[in-house]
Amino acid sequence: MTVTVFxxxxxxxxxxxxxxxxxxxxxxxxxxxxxxxVGYWMPHEGTNNIAYALISFESLAAYEAYRARLRGDxxxxxxxxxxxxxxxxxxxxxxxLRKVE
Numbered sequence: 479m480t481v482t483v484f485x486x487x488x489x490x491x492x493x494x495x496x497x498x499x500x501x502x503x504x505x506x507x508x509x510x511x512x513x514x515x516v517g518y519w520m521p522h523e524g525t526n527n528i529a530y531a532l533i534s535f536e537s538l539a540a541y542e543a544y545r546a547r548l549r550g551d552x553x554x555x556x557x558x559x560x561x562x563x564x565x566x567x568x569x570x571x572x573x574x575l576r577k578v579e
Contacts, residue, residue: 516533
């Protein structure tokens with residue numbers, strides 16, 4: 479069963495450009511660690527501090543293996559450190575979804 483992680487980010491609205499750079503890097507890092515990025519979505523109009531990401535995996539076990547590989551990935555760890563240093567993510571929520579067939 480495919481599992482999709484839905485991530486909701488609350489951003490500092492004055493640092494959206496930093497988040498966009500962060501998201502673009504994930505689009506390259508995630509596949510090499512075993513995930514399938516469906517995409518990242520930035521605020522366009524209306525609410526200016528909420529962004530979303532969806533990443534699919536073959537199973538929860540595949541997600542756990544991905545997380546382990548990610549912790550060992552130099553670029554992935556650098557991207558996490560960039561987010562911590564720049565503090566553009568104020569809150570992050572994860573929900574695990576399955577597609578209705």
